Amino acid sequence: MQIEKNASLKEFNTFGLDVKAKQYIAINSEDELKHILKRFYAEELFVLSGGSNILLTKNVEATVLHIQIKGIKVIKEQKNHVLVEAKAGENWHAFVLWCIEKNYGGLENLSLIPGYVGTSPIQNIGAYGVELKDSFVSCKAIHKQTLEEVTFTKEDCKFGYRDSIFKNAYKNQFIITSVCFELTTKKHSLKTSYGAIQAELKQHKIGNPSIKDISEAIIQIRQSKLPDPRKIGNSGSFFKNPVVDAAFFKKVYTTHPEMPFYELPDGTYKIPAGWLIESCGFKGMTKGDAGVHKKQALVLVNYGEATGEDIQNLAKAIQYKVQQVFNIQLEAEVNII
Numbered sequence: 001m002q003i004e005k006n007a008s009l010k011e012f013n014t015f016g017l018d019v020k021a022k023q024y025i026a027i028n029s030e031d032e033l034k035h036i037l038k039r040f041y042a043e044e045l046f047v048l049s050g051g052s053n054i055l056l057t058k059n060v061e062a063t064v065l066h067i068q069i070k071g072i073k074v075i076k077e078q079k080n081h082v083l084v085e086a087k088a089g090e091n092w093h094a095f096v097l098w099c100i101e102k103n104y105g106g107l108e109n110l111s112l113i114p115g116y117v118g119t120s121p122i123q124n125i126g127a128y129g130v131e132l133k134d135s136f137v138s139c140k141a142i143h144k145q146t147l148e149e150v151t152f153t154k155e156d157c158k159f160g161y162r163d164s165i166f167k168n169a170y171k172n173q174f175i176i177t178s179v180c181f182e183l184t185t186k187k188h189s190l191k192t193s194y195g196a197i198q199a200e201l202k203q204h205k206i207g208n209p210s211i212k213d214i215s216e217a218i219i220q221i222r223q224s225k226l227p228d229p230r231k232i233g234n235s236g237s238f239f240k241n242p243v244v245d246a247a248f249f250k251k252v253y254t255t256h257p258e259m260p261f262y263e264l265p266d267g268t269y270k271i272p273a274g275w276l277i278e279s280c281g282f283k284g285m286t287k288g289d290a291g292v293h294k295k296q297a298l299v300l301v302n303y304g305e306a307t308g309e310d311i312q313n314l315a316k317a318i319q320y321k322v323q324q325v326f327n328i329q330l331e332a333e334v335n336i337i
Helices: 030-039 092-101 117-123 197-203 211-225 246-255 273-279 308-326
Strands: 003-008 020-027 045-048 060-067 072-077 081-087 136-143 149-153 174-184 233-237 290-292 299-302
Touching: 020 030, 030 060, 030 136, 030 174, 060 174, 081 117, 092 117, 092 211, 117 174, 197 211, 273 308, 290 308, 299 308
Parallel strands: 020 060, 045 060
Antiparallel strands: 003 020, 072 081, 081 174, 136 149, 136 174, 233 299, 290 299
16 A cells, blocks of 8 residues: 555546645555555545546645445346446446446446446436436445445435435445446347437447447447547536426426427426537637537536636536526536535
8 A cells, every 4th residue: 555645636537637635545445445444534535436527626635545446246147137246446438348248238328427336326327318226236335434334225325316325415424335236138128219329320220229239329429529538628517407397497498499308207307408508608618728618518628727716617607607598507517626
């Protein structure tokens, strides 16, 4: 174990922001994590995973624990399902590709989402009509103070839209060490109706898609719309798509009948945040090196030397304008530190 003082976190956050950590420690096993938690129990700790869902606006005056625990294994095989456990430090997209190679279905629509497996339940990540909770069985976590190992079931996690108990009642209390998924081995339930999936499959003349076909279609769609964080710093979707009740939706839709929307099973309506931002004139806008991506208004970017504060100020300007025009308060999807 090596402790690095005054360490740069530039390589560990997808915005590419060069902020410093008071101390940095890479964690490679559960035992190592417990040892470190016991040793630093009286100090402030900052847990870092893939760095894909945070905006660092200042130096981190704490000990940063970078979770890099690796491993994937099959827990149980059933007639048409398999239980797979992935450790928290596994790259999410690499894990999805591993599942597809094994013909394990359920996660293909979540291809190319940045980040690590360990933070996926916190955010209840989702894309193209699928959310993590759809395949989630349980996760294991260690309490930061008591060092108790706890298993959380799907019900325990209280999943919502980009939400879970780990963002609310248990915020900053647990460190997730592994996640268990139930995936299909045959008779896959394919989700192809959301977004541009059907158009992409049709373009490639695929009429009876496999889970690999769907994954590849989504990768193509995402790559055509979203910047590669290795080339342009970003954290994917910066804002949540707002969900409003029927009465409010009808009021806004009457004024803006061109507005796209998705009616949800519970009678509420999801409005694309990217459309709201673009309608307010922000698509492609830059303020110094902070900007709104020219192909996808939902993505804020660092074109080189922007600070976290620069990006945060741009986000605040977007929120203010959308509130003025549509009376909708955009909520950040990323965690702003």
